[in-house]
Amino acid sequence: MNRSTIAIAKRWGYHGIDALKKASPGYFMIMGFFALLTLIGAVVGVHGMITGYHHVYNVSREISWGILISAYVFCVVTSTGLCIISSIGHVFGGEAFMPIAKRAVFMSIIFILGGFCIIFFDIENPFRMAIYNVISPNLSSNMWWMGTLYGAYLVFMIIEYYFLLEQNHSLSRLMGFFGLVVGIAAHSNLGAVFGMLHGRPFWYGPYLPIYFIFSAGMSGGCAILFVTTLAWKINPSIMNLRMERAMKAVCQVTIFLISTIIFFTIWKIVTGMVSHDKSLVIMSMINGDYSVNFWVFDIFFGMVLPLFLLFLSRGTNYNMILWATGLMMIGIFFMRYDIVIPGQMVSVYHALGVEEGLEIIKYKPSFHEIMATLFGLSFIGFAYLAGEKMLNGHQLEKHEIVPEGGYICPGCGAIHFMQEGESEQDAMKRQHNIW
Template sequence: MLEKTYKNLSRIWMVVFAIGFIALILKFITGERLAGYGSYVPWGLWVALYFHFVGIAGGVFALGVIGYVFNLTGFRENFRVVIVVSVAAVITGLFSIWLDLGQPFRFARILYAPNFGSMMAFNAWMYTFFIITAGVIFYLTLNKEKQTDFHDKKRWILPLMSLGFLFSIAFPSQSGAFFGVVDAKPFWSSPLLPILFLVSAITSGGAVLLLVYTFLHYEEFDLTHQPFKMLRYTIIGGIIFYFIAEFAEYSLVFWSPNSHIREAVELILFGPFWWVFWFVHLGGALVALYLLLKGKTYQIVGTGAFIVAVTFVSARLNILIPGQAVAELKGLKEAFYHERLRFDYSATLNEYLIALFIGAFGVALVYFGIKFLSQFTKKKLGTEL
């Protein structure tokens, strides 16, 4: 039964990857002509995926470190899996933002000629240092030397984990700050934004980690045991906290008739893409909550975790797009007419197909990373570090 499920999932992945790859080739042939963004709304679906994936990376690593430090069953034994999933998510996020660049092959300039007054340059270097730190931790957890040498190396693991933990918390928080420093966009100038980004990162990161652990350890799946218990409660708590904070922000907007962000919030709730909030964001969260609360089998709980991991990208979209879709100057929307001078952003078919390719790319990184890990360490996953 399980082997059949794996085969079906593999076939779905191959179809998604192939279709997305064709869309990717068309993107490189035509440039950005097939994309729906323009001068007024320059950041679209791929940028939202970037913030979503780096948030997942931060959430996965932060939860992994917490489980490791508190010696929760399943975390310490599988910390290399945490590293693989987290680094794979960072690389996927960077790949997503790389595709959004007008000149993608100039990306290296941010590393050899950075401007650290730019939040983008700061973030790029932070991701680089995180990947290096995660790689060093991975190496230090390999017990290939004599036992005394391994214990000498192991002294460095917790300090480096602490550094990686700071990076992982900074990923989503810095993303919120990234928007907050844009003074021309009132909707983004909210002190709640870094908190919302952090909570959504922990929630979606916990969902991805629960999904991976469920696939790896379905035979011993038990919601009363770690790590399933901790991750399940983290996801449930994260969803509830996020929507309470979101309700607090939106309700205050409608309580104050002269709020300067009212137009943006109305776009989220009642605009052309109202269904993203009500169906994908809210509806997806309610379905996931029901499955996580009521589910007893790994299939149901895994489905709930998958829904959270996918639909929480709407949390990024509901912040990213409305913040750009409101004109800074009254009358600007009517002043000029051109298909690239519109405040009404709508992702095109090419953008959606490439988004599927990005997701398939991330899944492949995790799958082959774990395969490599099991071969490289020459031991069953779940063995004590």
């Protein structure tokens, strides 16, 4: 490596492939498992693409969006959520949240890439999308806005991450702000993709765009707690005083957001029960086909148990937080599934009273669909584990080591670098003088 590469590596805290080599055999096995699953998922997905999705996927004319769309929603919700929660710190200046920024932004990029992996195997002609999204845009289509804004979001997040690594707080903050605005616009548009469909009463209305934003916050808080406590299991030294304070703060926000989503869910159910169009779906969740999904995963693992455990942990019992948020991630995956599929299972001709529209339409994901989903999800797992090692737990250096020419900022607690002839105070002014 030449000198400039070494300097970048030092500045970025990049430990390279060497760090991976030093990992324990167990770590390698888990990473290998995810890598293998990613590969198998991709192979099965390509097989489905060649065979024709209509032969291998269980989606139908009526239920056109299956587990792939719900998994995509899961990924982009989590990505947006990571962006929202981490922006409290490095965009809006909430000091306690600052230490989580690097890992959160990194995972936000990984999650959206995972989402794109999954949607690649859902869109029938992904290559046409690249062309006609640009040369034939339909500005009244939420789908167009969602895709375009998420593309812009990814770009902003990558630039923001670069500036975070470069310790350029002004620009990372600016990019973080743009990323947040575009991310929220994209995400509420995703809600509107569902919310603006006539004839789908379970989705129709302003509920979903609003719910998606709050739900993203909840998912983001959960994801940060999960990936940070998991990183703590991998390398306990990532936890320091600043990080401990951040964990407490994220824990509090997550508790608040879970409560909000519980409130949302209660009213969704109660209002749905008195609506003729929605009650069929609501009842299938309460005591029908989707009751296990709803009560066990959405409600218990997704909200009630983590709420209780996070309270109990007081933001300091990391093992408990790890369990709570790990189960919550699974619960949230089901929550997304239970928005996407049930929204389609009542025929548009149900109210007409015809024989063809009386029954609830059934859907079970096929092997190919599950594998294509695992392709994206295991890519996220693999990238996370690789990132923890190669980027040294997303620290600049071990917290007690301050690199040459740097100092710990008394304001934000991060490590800043002084330019030549600059005093520490001048450097701090430069780093934080943004607006």
